[in-house]
Amino acid sequence: MTEFSDRDSKPGGYTRRSFLKGAGTVAASGVVAQTALAAAPETAEGRALVPRLAGEVEIQLEVNGKTQKVKCEPRTTLLSALRHRVDPPHTGTKLVCDQGACGACTVLLDGEPVCSCMTLAVDAQGREIRTIEGLADGDALSPVQSAFVENDALMCGFCTPGFVMSVTGCLEKNPDASLPEIKTACSGNLCRCGTYPHIFDAAVQAGRQMKQGGTK
Amino acid sequence: MSPNPIAQPEWKKRADMKVLNTDLRRVDGEAKATGRAVYSHDVRLPNMLYAKFLRCPHPAAKVVDLDLGPVSAVSGAIHALAIESEETSFLGQPVAAVAAESLEAAEDAIRAIRVEYETSGWAVTEEQGLDPATPSIGRRGNSFVDRETGDLDEASAAVASADVMVESTYTVPVQHHCCLETHGLVVDFDGKRAKVWASTQHVTGVSQQVAGELSISTSDVEVITDYMGGGFGAKFGIGIEGQTACRFAKELKRPIHLMLDRADEFLFSGNRSGGRQILKAGANMDGRIVGMTAEIWRHGGIARGSNPGQPYIYSVESSHMQMGSVHTNTDANRAMRAPGHPQASFAIEGIVDELAYALGMDLLDFRMRNLEDPVYHRQLDRVAKEVGWYEHGYRAEPNRSRGGKNVGIGFGISVWGGGGRPVCVTSVRIDPDGSVTASTGSQDLGTGTRTYVGAIAAEEFGLKASQVIGRVGHSAYGPANGSGGSTTVASLAPAVKDAAHKAREQFAERLASWLECSAEQVRFEGGEVYSTAEPGKRLSWAEACSILGSRPIEASGEFQGHLQTQGVHGAQAAMVEVDTQTGALKVLKMVGIQDCGLPLNRLAIRSQINGGMIEALGYALFEERVIEPWLGYALSANFNDYKLPGCKEMPELVAIIDDDDDRQQVIGMAEPTIIPGHSAIANAVHNACGVRVYDLPLTPDKILMGLTKKA
Incomplete structure (x- = not known):
């Protein structure tokens, strides 16, 4: 449940309904967006809605165990908040497709892998956000990160943070995950250099290590 | 003449190498795996x-x-x-x-x-480009022929008099680079x-x-x-x-x-040109291809497109080729990993298979009879063994059984130059605190440049790879060529070796008096420095460096032609499974072998071979730019509608470095690994069920259509 609910509505604030509509209008693109924008002034709700879209609100996000005050627009994605609005910017999480098709922006939200480009920043309030920057303990890499380096599971490295997060999300739930289960966990992640076989080797090795060491 | 001639830099014998020609971890792997790498x-x-x-x-x-x-x-x-x-x-x-x-x-x-x-008027398809009503797109008109080789009459006669003749049109779509960073x-x-x-x-x-x-x-x-x-x-x-x-x-x-955003990337940052190739070929009962004619049309949008021409790598007694381009109002093609070669490969490997089947000959044997270079014979044999060809039941005719899932095997080969150019100026520096830096203005695209730059210097000084800092990607580190044509390693590695060699000679000179020997007697091994005159007296690397006082060693290196060469070969095999009831296709296994002269980092080379096979798998099964032909809408300008291969589509991949290639010189190898994989897959589909798909990608509907016809 986000803070934007009908019950919370107050003068000058948002209702869940108007917020979602606004977000939808702006997040859409191309023909749909133009149609929606053109149609908006036709209704009272639409008129009231348009000026609100430019506004920023301050929200709190818990990123890698640290509470951050972040100024966001309703449409701001969690990805954009991480890369541009938290201080310092968390640029390890990558923007690649911006539509949930490639997994490069994967973060863990309460332990579940999500595409941060498909998650609104406001919806991440009150939830535990873990990013690629939050896995290593100082200079000590997490078992998944070490296994990626050892197995050459990265080439250009742009998809790597997303894969590391997907594998981490999978193995933290079940270090015994089989290779087909690992493949399913990473089936939303794309790599163009072609590191997949080495990613599989790394994930299997990391699972073994996490099971033995019990480390996260 | 210099009174004290400096010895030429030479690569060590492979057996003597401690760092190079081993599996090296990427030195920047940690930065990439932690998100600290700043792009x-x-x-x-x-x-x-x-x-x-x-x-x-x-x-x-x-x-x-x-x-x-x-x-x-x-x-x-x-x-x-x-x-x-x-x-x-x-x-x-x-x-x-x-x-x-x-x-x-x-x-x-x-x-x-x-x-x-x-x-x-505009054109987004070849037909529209050829329509006289379409306004002119290029300065030379919307279609033109710019290359012709061989004698058409002679080649046509050779085809006509052959024991068997086949004629086919092969089509490839436009493929996108899909760099994840735009x-x-x-x-x-x-x-x-x-x-x-x-x-x-x-x-x-x-x-x-x-x-x-x-x-x-x-x-x-x-x-x-x-x-x-x-x-x-x-x-x-x-x-x-x-x-x-x-x-x-x-x-x-x-x-x-x-x-750029992702749609920009798809629409105006280049692509691999598509094209259509009409091949006629004839072979005799002895298994020799005696004649071939090829008509090639490249689809490069507002640019020319690329194709190296036919009969590509195969030997044909008499051949003729005519090559042209058809313009459309779409983005200009750019170089893409082995420009033109995967296109040429798809057509020639298909027609070679067709001829072998027409003769009833073993597909591998037929290939070897038409390949002069013995390297291909050994490489094809190696991938054939690895993929299980010699135990396969359908080596001279396809499996035509229906109702179940059939397994088929196919092959393809590749060729590339990969030699270097005299552009790079590099530097190697040894500081009194023991740190060593090797620097180049060249860039690391994900190939592992940073890692081998440091490793070359480490090998020279008898250090571990982790003891040298490789610095790349900065204009202040000296000029370097563009990373195209797989020319980076052969251009750069000799220049780094040259700088490291000079730095070692200077260091030996400085240490000689301290070790009471001549510079030629100074050895750098296992993190230690000693004189061959007194091997028991050793300095640690740190001690040796501290002798430098306030004057570090700094040497600059340039291209050394004898440390590199060009000319590489590759062969790949694919094993697929076709569901003869639905046309569903699954690639089970791909095997790729690649020679590359002296391997620098074996782990990174295997990663490259895998990468080439996977990119070819995408070209084979999924990738295709789609533009709606009546309204001209871009329908595939994102990763939902332009499918890349993912985890679920990964076959078993076997990447082999061809160690029978004993050339002691460095050669680039990234590009050829993408050339033959899709051809091997298409041939394997035919081998599995007798359906030849002539236009990529090999979607199940096309296979099913073929199965319906053959039933």
Whole structure:
């Protein structure tokens, strides 16, 4: 449940309904967006809605165990908040497709892998956000990160943070995950250099290590 | 003549190597796996603006009115520029650009721009390009022939008199590079000097081009490419994005962040050209291909397209080829990993298979009879063994059984140059504190350049790879060639070796008096330094370096032709499973062998071989640019509609470095690994069920259609 609910509505604030509509209008693109924008002034709700879209609100996000005050627009994605609005910017999480098709922006939200480009920043309030920057303990890499380096599971490295997060999300739930289960966990992640076989080797090795060491 | 001639740098024998020719971990793996690696996309500067393009939604249009005025009313928008205010010539061409305080504000500003277009005739398909009613796209007209080899009458006669003859038309779609980091750069210009972070395959070139755009001297431009998220041939020049970022930077005096969005990337940052190839070929009962004619049409959009020509690698007694291009109002093709070769491979490997089947000959045996170079014989044999060819039941005819899932095997081969050029100037420095740095202005596209640059110096000084810092991707580290044509390693490695060799000789000279020996007697091994005259007296590396006092060793290196060569070969095999009831296709296994002269980092080379096979698998099964032909809409300009291979489609992959190649010289090998994989898969599909798909990608509907016909 986000803070934007009908019950919370107050003068000058948002209702869940108007917020979602606004977000939808702006997040859409191309023909749909133009149609929606053109149609908006036709209704009272639409008129009231348009000026609100430019506004920023301050929200709190818990990123890698640290509470951050972040100024966001309703449409701001969690990805954009991480890369541009938290201080310092968390640029390890990558923007690649911006539509949930490639997994490069994967973060863990309460332990579940999500595409941060498909998650609104406001919806991440009150939830535990873990990013690629939050896995290593100082200079000590997490078992998944070490296994990626050892197995050459990265080439250009742009998809790597997303894969590391997907594998981490999978193995933290079940270090015994089989290779087909690992493949399913990473089936939303794309790599163009072609590191997949080495990613599989790394994930299997990391699972073994996490099971033995019990480390996260 | 120098009184004390310096010995030429030579690579050690492979057996003596401790660092090179082993599996080396990438030195920047940790930075990449922790998110600490800063790519151009990730650069954040105070006061920075985000720039974005408005694309023309039509294949070609007159710009009747371009109104940038409404941008000023958009919150956060700072400036707008017209890019093309007269007429556009390809689908998605940028017409305007904006700079704003945030990416979101830039998107708002783009939507605020009002453009009125007038469209008349355009072409997005070959048929439309050939239609006389289509307005002229290129200066030479919309279709032209620019290459012809051989004698048509002679070749046609040879085909006609052969024991068997086949004729087929092979078609390939346009493929996209799909670099995960889009094209773009950050330009920080104070009016006199510029600092640029660029996602580029050519740091040196970017500094020259940015200097030109900003009208300053190249020495006043600093270009940084610490990390870049893939290139595959599309990222050489600064492009419209570089020109536009420079315009904004000049006018606004604020840092400009201009990285393309994903649709931009699909629509105006280059592609692998498509094309159509009509091949007629004849072979005799002895298994020799005696004649071939090839008519090749490249589809490079507003550019020419590429294809190396036929009969590609195979020997044909008499052949004729005519090659031309058909223009369409689509983005210009650019170099893409082995430009033209995968296209040529698809047609020739198909027709070779067809001839073998027509003769009832073993597919592998038939290939070998028409390949002169014995390297291919040994490589084909190796992949055949690895894929299980010799135990396979269908080696001279396809499996025509129906009802179940059939397994088939196919082959393909590749060729490449991969030699170096005399461009790079590198440096190696040994400091009194024991640190060693090897530096080059060349860039690491993900191939592992940074790792081998350090490793070459480590090998020279008897150190571990981790003891040398490899520095790449900075214009101040010296000129380097663009990473194209797999020329980087053969251009760069000899220059690094040269610098390391000179640094070692200088160091030996400085240490000789301390070790009471001649410079020639000084040895660097296992992290220690000693004299062959007194091997028991050893200095640790740190002790030896401390002797340098306040004067570090610094040596500069240049290209050394004898340390590199060119000419590589590869062979790949694919094993697939076809469901003969549904046409569903699954690639079970791919095997790739590649020679590369002296391997520097075996682990990275195997990664490259895997990468080539996987990119070819995408070309075989999924990848295709789709443009709606009546309305001219781009239908595949994102990763939902343009499918890349993912985890679920990964077959078992076997990457083999051809160690029978004992050349003691470095050669580039990244490109040939992408050439034959899709051909092997297409041939394996035919082998599995008797259905030949002549146009990529090999989607189940095409296979099912074929199964229906053959039933």
